[in-house]
Amino acid sequence: MFSIALKMLFHDRAKYMGLVLGVAFSTLLINQQLGIFIGLITRAGAVIVDVPQADVWVMDPGVKNLDTIFPLRDTELGRVRGVPGVAWAVPLYKSNVTIRTGNGELESSLLMGVDDSTLIGLPPEVVLGNIDDLRRPDAVAVSMDGYRKIWRNEPLKLGNIAELNDRRAVVVAIVKDSPKFTSSITFFTRYSQALQYTNNGRNQMSFIVARSAEDSTPAEVAQNIVARTGLQAMSAEDFRWKAIMYVVQNTGIPISIGTVVALGVLVGIAVVGLMFNLFVLENLKQFAVLKAIGTTNIRLIGMVFLQAAVVGFVGFSLGLFGATMFFETAGKSPTFQGFYLPWYVAAASGGVAAAIIILAAMIAMRRVLFVDPAIVFRG
Amino acid sequence: MPMEFAVECKGVIKDFGTGSVRQRVLHGIDWQVPIGATTFLVGPSGCGKTTLISIIAGLLSATEGYVRILDQEITKMRRSRVVRFRADHLGYIFQQFNLLPSLTAVENAAVSLVVQGVTLATAKRQASVLLDRLGMESNKLKYPNQLSGGQQQRVAIARALVHNPKIVISDEPTASLDAETGHEVMELLGQVASGADRAVIVVTHDNRIFPFADYIATMSDGRIESFRKNSA
Ligand SMILES: Nc1ncnc2c1ncn2[C@@H]1O[C@H](COP(=O)(O)OP(=O)(O)OP(=O)(O)O)[C@@H](O)[C@H]1O
Numbered sequence: 170m171f172s173i174a175l176k177m178l179f180h181d182r183a184k185y186m187g188l189v190l191g192v193a194f195s196t197l198l199i200n201q202q203l204g205i206f207i208g209l210i211t212r213a214g215a216v217i218v219d220v221p222q223a224d225v226w227v228m229d230p231g232v233k234n235l236d237t238i239f240p241l242r243d244t245e246l247g248r249v250r251g252v253p254g255v256a257w258a259v260p261l262y263k264s265n266v267t268i269r270t271g272n273g274e275l276e277s278s279l280l281m282g283v284d285d286s287t288l289i290g291l292p293p294e295v296v297l298g299n300i301d302d303l304r305r306p307d308a309v310a311v312s313m314d315g316y317r318k319i320w321r322n323e324p325l326k327l328g329n330i331a332e333l334n335d336r337r338a339v340v341v342a343i344v345k346d347s348p349k350f351t352s353s354i355t356f357f358t359r360y361s362q363a364l365q366y367t368n369n370g371r372n373q374m375s376f377i378v379a380r381s382a383e384d385s386t387p388a389e390v391a392q393n394i395v396a397r398t399g400l401q402a403m404s405a406e407d408f409r410w411k412a413i414m415y416v417v418q419n420t421g422i423p424i425s426i427g428t429v430v431a432l433g434v435l436v437g438i439a440v441v442g443l444m445f446n447l448f449v450l451e452n453l454k455q456f457a458v459l460k461a462i463g464t465t466n467i468r469l470i471g472m473v474f475l476q477a478a479v480v481g482f483v484g485f486s487l488g489l490f491g492a493t494m495f496f497e498t499a500g501k502s503p504t505f506q507g508f509y510l511p512w513y514v515a516a517a518s519g520g521v522a523a524a525i526i527i528l529a530a531m532i533a534m535r536r537v538l539f540v541d542p543a544i545v546f547r548g
Numbered sequence: 549m550p551m552e553f554a555v556e557c558k559g560v561i562k563d564f565g566t567g568s569v570r571q572r573v574l575h576g577i578d579w580q581v582p583i584g585a586t587t588f589l590v591g592p593s594g595c596g597k598t599t600l601i602s603i604i605a606g607l608l609s610a611t612e613g614y615v616r617i618l619d620q621e622i623t624k625m626r627r628s629r630v631v632r633f634r635a636d637h638l639g640y641i642f643q644q645f646n647l648l649p650s651l652t653a654v655e656n657a658a659v660s661l662v663v664q665g666v667t668l669a670t671a672k673r674q675a676s677v678l679l680d681r682l683g684m685e686s687n688k689l690k691y692p693n694q695l696s697g698g699q700q701q702r703v704a705i706a707r708a709l710v711h712n713p714k715i716v717i718s719d720e721p722t723a724s725l726d727a728e729t730g731h732e733v734m735e736l737l738g739q740v741a742s743g744a745d746r747a748v749i750v751v752t753h754d755n756r757i758f759p760f761a762d763y764i765a766t767m768s769d770g771r772i773e774s775f776r777k778n779s780a
Pocket residue numbers: 564565571573591592593594595596597598599600
């Protein structure tokens with residue numbers, strides 16, 4: 170009986186393709202859009218991800234995200250180091266600089282100043298060079314994407330000279346960092362060196378990043394820091410979420426993406442629902458014949474659901490494949506760099522595809538259930 | 549005691565619609581269809597032939613009266629039992645053939661067995677044998693739209709008979725066929741469906757096939773007017 174159901178389904182190629190494409194389209198849209206959404210908003214916390222050694226972040230009490238910063242006084246570093254549960258704490262400097270690219274164009278770039286002695290704050294993945302060379306005067310590390318943007322047609326090599334706010338900087342290392350929300354160019358240098366580039370040497374800590382001792386959790390340590398210093402402190406994970414939620418709540422990204430996703434779901438339901446209904450309607454006489462011959466209602470429902478399930482499965486697979494291909498190829502371009510398809514988005518889109526299919530099958534099922542087998546004797 | 553009749557109708561009344569649009573189509577049918585014979589049901593258009601055989605086949609419920617078929621009162625059976633009964637004991641042939649366009653001839657013929665729960669492979673083997681007997685050796689893998697009307701009706705006959713039903717019910721089986729093909733089809737139907745414990749009921753307008761009837765019942769305006777052995 171089920172093989173008959175499948176033959177019925179595959180026989181009407183055009184409608185079958187339409188159904189499958191409807192589900193595939195919805196799936197693709199949901200995955201692609203939500204993947205982009207998650208890729209985008211997680212960029213808001215990229216700076217935090219790039220300092221994996223630290224699990225506690227300390228900052229001015231008014232800070233809401235990583236872009237709007239107020240400097241901390243130098244004395245705070247010592248106070249934070251004195252808080253129980255703090256294994257170590259180092260300063261981190263973050264600022265924007267204007268740089269001039271090889272062909273004379275100006276670009277805005279991020280400048281990170283990392284602890285002079287430990288170099289904590291550098292992203293762990295070094296593509297080229299030796300990070301210890303950062304200790305040399307005027308030495309900087311540049312992000313891979315930044316390098317590609319500044320020295321567009323040059324091979325990866327060390328020793329290139331850049332001008333940061335009109336001061337000389339020598340590239341001694343190329344590193345791979347997480348893609349940022351604002352700029353794709355990031356320079357890393359020693360804390361003291363960074364101050365030279367931007368602030369004429371005046372001390373200005375953007376953040377203090379710290380590590381919790383082994384017997385305490387980051388959240389506990391953060392609480393201790395808040396209690397002792399009056400600064401804002403939270404675990405790296407909490408800060409990352411705070412930064413992400415800031416983007417979610419303060420930009421139009423969720424609404425615009427949400428609209429597209431909602432449209433995808435609606436179009437999926439409408440197209441698949443209508444087409445499946447049409448498919449069953451066109452085959453109603455056949456269902457009536459099967460019913461007259463003695464097929465039970467349960468069997469008929471099973472047939473309809475099988476047909477719907479096959480459409481759903483094939484369409485979903487196709488859509489997911491399309492979305493995967495998108496992230497595979499688009500992920501290579503700097504704009505979408507670091508974008509991927511989280512498993513939970515794929516799972517959610519599977520849920521949506523299943524819902525579309527079940528809805529369509531339920532509507533169609535009513536027709537099959539209520540078709541009068543006596544029509545088989547009528548012309 | 550062997551069964552005397554394949555089908556017995558007693559006081560069968562059928563109304564369509566309710567209230568002011570209520571229309572009585574069958575006015576108390578008393579009719580006994582003999583077993584081991586082919587019985588024709590004839591009469592003018594609209595007299596209620598299709599309605600009557602639909603009730604006999606358990607596809608339509610009677611407003612009043614009862615129908616016994618193979619000694620079982622189908623008018624009193626639960627719906628689910630009627631469905632099972634149809635699958636086990638009845639075969640149908642329709643004027644419009646009603647083959648499934650997505651299935652080949654042999655798959656179409658196998659459907660009645662598949663409905664009973666037989667696997668498609670086994671069912672196709674049995675259907676294939678039957679199609680051979682019906683002269684369809686070379687057409688078994690064709691789809692309905694690749695077959696002529698007569699060939700399609702042979703497939704329909706195979707579908708109606710492949711599960712060895714006791715009763716075959718047929719509404720205008722030759723109306724869509726030319727005279728010669730109609731003759732052939734009736735001949736084949738007579739050969740494969742005949743047997744002492746079986747019955748074939750044929751509704752028809754087609755007087756060219758009257759010679760194939762053992763009995764002829766004449767209906768008019770919702771009543772059986774006459775019932776006689778065919779002398780032709
Ligand atoms: N489902 C229905 N609802 C309302 N009226 C119906 C229905 N089915 C049949 N009728 C009416 O019942 C009457 C008998 O119809 P039926 O189809 O049984 O006639 P018939 O003898 O088979 O005619 P024909 O030779 O043209 O096939 C007709 O007047 C028809 O309009």
